[in-house]
Amino acid sequence: MTVRGLCFAHGERKIFDGVDLRIARGKVTAIMGPSGTGKTTLLRLIGGQLRPTAGTVTVDGQDVHQLSREKLFQLRKRMGMLFQSGALLTDLSVFDNVAFPLREHTDLPESMIRHLVLMKLEAVGLRGAHGLMPRELSGGMGRRVALARAIALDPMMILYDEPFTGQDPITMGVLVQLIRKLNDSLKLTSVIVSHDVKETSAIADYIYVLSGGKVVGEGSPEALGRTSSPWVRQFLQGLPDGPVPFHYPAPDFLGDLLGGGSP
Amino acid sequence: MIEVLRRLGRTGLQFFERLGRGHLFLGYVLLGVPEVLSRFRLLVAQVWSVGVLSLVIVLVSGVFVGMVLGLQGYNTLVDFNAEESLGVVVALSLVRELGPVVAALLFAGRAGSALTAEIGLMKATEQLAGMEMMAVDPLRRVVAPRFLAGLLSMPLLAAIFSAVGVLGGWFVGVGLLGVDDGAFWSQMQAKVDLHDDILNGVIKSVVFGIVVTWIAVFEGYDAVPTSEGVGRATTRTVVHSSLAVLGLDFVLTALMFNDI
Numbered sequence: 001m002t003v004r005g006l007c008f009a010h011g012e013r014k015i016f017d018g019v020d021l022r023i024a025r026g027k028v029t030a031i032m033g034p035s036g037t038g039k040t041t042l043l044r045l046i047g048g049q050l051r052p053t054a055g056t057v058t059v060d061g062q063d064v065h066q067l068s069r070e071k072l073f074q075l076r077k078r079m080g081m082l083f084q085s086g087a088l089l090t091d092l093s094v095f096d097n098v099a100f101p102l103r104e105h106t107d108l109p110e111s112m113i114r115h116l117v118l119m120k121l122e123a124v125g126l127r128g129a130h131g132l133m134p135r136e137l138s139g140g141m142g143r144r145v146a147l148a149r150a151i152a153l154d155p156m157m158i159l160y161d162e163p164f165t166g167q168d169p170i171t172m173g174v175l176v177q178l179i180r181k182l183n184d185s186l187k188l189t190s191v192i193v194s195h196d197v198k199e200t201s202a203i204a205d206y207i208y209v210l211s212g213g214k215v216v217g218e219g220s221p222e223a224l225g226r227t228s229s230p231w232v233r234q235f236l237q238g239l240p241d242g243p244v245p246f247h248y249p250a251p252d253f254l255g256d257l258l259g260g261g262s263p
Numbered sequence: 264m265i266e267v268l269r270r271l272g273r274t275g276l277q278f279f280e281r282l283g284r285g286h287l288f289l290g291y292v293l294l295g296v297p298e299v300l301s302r303f304r305l306l307v308a309q310v311w312s313v314g315v316l317s318l319v320i321v322l323v324s325g326v327f328v329g330m331v332l333g334l335q336g337y338n339t340l341v342d343f344n345a346e347e348s349l350g351v352v353v354a355l356s357l358v359r360e361l362g363p364v365v366a367a368l369l370f371a372g373r374a375g376s377a378l379t380a381e382i383g384l385m386k387a388t389e390q391l392a393g394m395e396m397m398a399v400d401p402l403r404r405v406v407a408p409r410f411l412a413g414l415l416s417m418p419l420l421a422a423i424f425s426a427v428g429v430l431g432g433w434f435v436g437v438g439l440l441g442v443d444d445g446a447f448w449s450q451m452q453a454k455v456d457l458h459d460d461i462l463n464g465v466i467k468s469v470v471f472g473i474v475v476t477w478i479a480v481f482e483g484y485d486a487v488p489t490s491e492g493v494g495r496a497t498t499r500t501v502v503h504s505s506l507a508v509l510g511l512d513f514v515l516t517a518l519m520f521n522d523i
Contacts, residue, residue, distance in 0.1 A: 044392075047395075047396050049392065049395060049396070073398040073400070074398070076395075076396055076397070076398040077397075077398045079396070080396075081393070081396040083389045083392070083393055083396075084389075085388055085389050087388065087389040087390050087392065087393030088390075088393075089390055089393075089394075090385075090388070090390070100397070100399075101397045101398075101399070104397070104398075104399050104404070105398065105399075146393075149397075153397075
């Protein structure tokens with residue numbers, strides 16, 4: 001998958017200004033950056049849910065935004081996406097959620113669907129939870145079910161939107177392991193959008209760091225660790241002050257206190 | 264001055280943009296309807312939640328509206344010694360007006376608001392976006408069955424409302440106030456016309472069904488995906504569809520019952 005010269009603006013605000021990415025087949029590629037850099041927007045652009053103002057996104061040789069609706073839907077059947085919220089259908093059980101794409105897109109007999117669903121759930125360790133409803137799951141379990149659903153149609157690529165956010169250390173470890181394991185055993189291409197530096201670096205083959213609508217750093221986790229860019233170093237090491245200032249732009253502090261102007 | 268004009272223009276443009284979006288939306292939903300017919304179970308599930316679950320409120324309201332009509336009608340008619348016409352008065356008021364209109368208002372409050380909230384929340388929790396990424400079109404899978412279910416349920420609910428209303432009127436008129444049973448029914452049978460009264464009432468209820476369900480599903484689909492946005496969309500559904508029902512009722516009545 002390649003992204004070339006991608007530009008996107010939300011109203012007046014420019015979110016991407018010429019982003020280039022190359023995502024290698026069979027690898028885990030991470031896209032990192034602080035909150036508000038439009039990482040989720042990037043995934044939506046890749047999935048064809050949003051249109052860029054300029055630039056192209058090519059997946060498996062096809063320009064996503066030139067495809068007809070029908071072709072785009074064909075392509076999406078081969079792309080899984082894991083939403084931050086899990087996006088499970090709340091009126092269906094865990095089993096029916098995982099069976100949903102199979103029932104919508106295939107004419108498989110119910111016995112076959114049952115086998116496939118149980119296999120996918122076994123892969124994420126939740127076969128025993130197939131009778132539960134989404135509201136009965138913890139956040140981490142919900143994400144694992146969503147992951148089982150994302151791999152239900154055996155996609156070639158999975159997009160992960162902040163898979164680690166808000167998880168306890170054990171769940172986080174489970175998810176990190178799962179993403180890597182699934183990527184290797186199913187020969188997937190994985191794209192992880194995240195700002196959890198430690199977890200993401202542990203499994204990523206290649207990392208892009210985004211900021212201010214541009215790629216500010218890229219390389220393998222080791223190479224990025226030796227980076228000379230002060231910005232990338234601040235982000236990776238989580239330093240409170242540096243090129244990204246601690247203070248939101250403000251007038252002089254003393255003047256503000258003594259001035260007594262508007263609040 | 265310029266600022267006022269500018270704001271007026273912006274509001275106007277936004278209104279027409281939304282109107283256009285609503286119509287495009289309706290077009291896409293209608294395209295999805297044939298697929299729904301082939302997946303009968305989806306439709307049945309929605310008819311259950313939109314129609315069957317609205318039955319209680321429609322039944323109870325119908326009985327009470329009919330009883331009130333019986334009382335009021337009797338009090339007026341008895342002065343002219345015409346209380347035997349009570350059946351006609353009750354039946355015509357219900358079949359022509361109150362059945363379709365009140366059932367539609369109740370439908371908007373009970374089923375319309377639920378549809379908007381459900382679809383809006385699905386949007387807010389990324390369920391619709393998730394479906395799209397699974398290559399499932401939410402307009403066809405989520406909206407079209409609900410739209411069709413509303414469209415089918417509304418005329419049936421209006422008919423049930425009128426039927427139990429007539430029974431309510433009969434109970435008060437014949438049962439409590441002593442109107443002659445035979446006269447009540449035979450006058451009704453003689454004066455209520457299948458084409459002029461019943462069919463026109465059915466046409467009204469079909470139109471109201473389309474409009475209320477359309478507004479409800481569109482407001483849900485177009486809602487700002489936050490809890491506040493969904494709340495506001497639900498309110499808009501009830502307000503807009505009630506106003507639309509009352510406005511359209513006048514237009515339809517003028518077209519149907521005025522022999523111009």
